[in-house]
Amino acid sequence: MDRRDDGVTDPEMEGIPTDYDQLEVSEWGLDWGDVSQIRDKLKLTPTERLRTAQDFMNTIIRIRAQNGYRAKV
Amino acid sequence: MATELRFDEVLRVFIRNEVDFIVVGGIAAIFQGSPLATKDMDVVYLSSEKNNFRLAKALGELEAYYFDPAGRQIEPDASRLAALKVHFLKTRCGRVNVLRTVGKDLAFHDLVGKTRVLEVEELRMRVLDLETIIETKEHADRPKDRYQLLSLRQLLAEILRLEAE
Secondary structure, eight states: OOTTTSSOOOOGTTTTOSSSSSOOOOSSOHHHHHHHHHHHHHTTTTHHHHHHHHHHHHHHHHHHHHOOOOOOO | OOOOHHHHHHHHHHHTTTTTTTHHHHHHHHHHTTOOOEEEEEEEEEEEEHHHHHHHHHHHHTOOEETTOOOOOOOOOHHHHHHSSSEEEEETTEEEEEEEETTTTTHHHHHHGEEEEEEETTTTEEOOOOHHHHHHHHHHHHHHHHHHHHHHHHHHHHHHHHHHH
């Protein structure tokens, strides 16, 4: 919005959300970040979708292992 | 050492062994555009003598054994695949849940008409359609399903919007 947290008016910021409650919410309650993630995935092929999901989870698993995390199951 | 997830390899082994199966759950949703991460793959298998034997052979190649809090390594076989509905397995490619039914006790024959054939890593397979994944999550109604439903319903809305354009 055009008013900064310190109360100073900043007309250049008119219309720009600067807090979560100002973000537009989709019909299913998701915000802009969640919806754009879905739209990005829809541009990929099923193979690319599997590879990106698998790479993402394997990166998390590797970082956790490097930091001493051991899954209980 | 943590197991590297290789769901592509699981699918390859199933198809090489001519297993009749349907990819369901989180991985099926990922194939159709879901951004939600998952650490396990769920499949529904046709429970017949021949298919149970093929599936047991494929699971052997994947070095599968039952998740057991006591830490034993008990392997699935054709007899257990015929007798039990749900098999939570650890494999050399990550966790694979092999199921005889999902949702409202829906078996392979109930689901096969609600699948799409998708090509993934040059493999063609049956994948449960998004509408039915949503129905199974609604039926399960666990807290994590309720959370995932928001994203899956939004995904379906985005797909329908793209198709209408």
